[in-house]
Amino acid sequence: MMGAMIELRGVTKAYREGDRERLVLRAADGWVGAGEIVVLMGPSGSGKSTLLNLVSGIDLPTAGDVVVDGVSIPGLAERERTLFRRDHIGFVFQFFNLIATLTVEENLLLPLELSRRMGPADHDRALDLLRRVGLADRAATYPDRLSGGEQQRVAVARALAHDPAVVLADEPTGNLDARTGQRVLDLLEELGRGAGKTMLVVTHSEDVARVGDRVLELREGRLVER
Numbered sequence: 001m002m003g004a005m006i007e008l009r010g011v012t013k014a015y016r017e018g019d020r021e022r023l024v025l026r027a028a029d030g031w032v033g034a035g036e037i038v039v040l041m042g043p044s045g046s047g048k049s050t051l052l053n054l055v056s057g058i059d060l061p062t063a064g065d066v067v068v069d070g071v072s073i074p075g076l077a078e079r080e081r082t083l084f085r086r087d088h089i090g091f092v093f094q095f096f097n098l099i100a101t102l103t104v105e106e107n108l109l110l111p112l113e114l115s116r117r118m119g120p121a122d123h124d125r126a127l128d129l130l131r132r133v134g135l136a137d138r139a140a141t142y143p144d145r146l147s148g149g150e151q152q153r154v155a156v157a158r159a160l161a162h163d164p165a166v167v168l169a170d171e172p173t174g175n176l177d178a179r180t181g182q183r184v185l186d187l188l189e190e191l192g193r194g195a196g197k198t199m200l201v202v203t204h205s206e207d208v209a210r211v212g213d214r215v216l217e218l219r220e221g222r223l224v225e226r
Contacts, residue, residue: 004067005166005198006032006055008223011064013050024050026221027064037189037199039209041226042218048202051218052168055200056089057081069165086115090159090197092188094171096151098143104154105130105139111162122162129157133187149180156188160195167192169201173208185211 013025024047032038042048053059054066057073066073069088076084090111091097098107108130112122130136133153143151152172159167172188173181189211192199201208209215215226 003033004031005034007067009065011061014062028223030223035196036213039212039215040202046218056085088165090164090167092159092169092172094174096155104141108158115162126161133157152184167197167199
């Protein structure tokens with residue numbers, strides 16, 4: 001589809017469970033336009049996290065194709081998928097996934113160091129993100145000294161620090177109270193949309209769903225637009 005940043009073309013994903021095969025995705029088709037925020041919903045076990053893993057190249061489809069920014073993910077070798085993920089995709093997780101032995105600033109700069117993009121402009125941009133999420137004064141603090149909401153705000157800044165084309169968020173407010181979750185969600189929308197990022201957000205929350213330009217639901221292994 002013209003203007004699509006993420007495309008799923010007849011994607012099937014099956015897992016072996018003992019002697020049985022369990023189909024999670026069944027010839028699923030869907031797309032996310034460039035600069036669009038799409039929310040992905042569905043009951044527990046419907047395959048939402050599996051779909052994110054396929055988009056990021058952490059996992060591969062049993063059949064079908066996943067295309068991100070014009071690149072067929074299944075067509076890449078494992079190392080190529082790792083490098084593509086490093087350079088093109090930012091992640092926001094439910095449980096923050098900050099590294100406890102690194103300060104807030106070090107956590108934020110880690111994606112830049114991994115992608116070898118630590119020029120002065122990149123460094124300044126990352127620290128500006130920390131300022132924009134309201135935590136510039138906590139740069140030297142370790143994650144265990146932050147509240148859950150503060151940790152997730154760092155995680156949002158980290159997801160954007162290396163200027164990825166795509167941001168994948170898996171239940172980004174699921175571990176926060178409603179008020180704190182809304183603040184984090186507002187920041188994610190403001191910073192992501194303001195930078196023209198393509199975002200795919202997995203959630204169970206109707207409040208989170210309201211930020212999306214569209215909502216896709218996983219039903220019996222297929223994507224349906226709501």
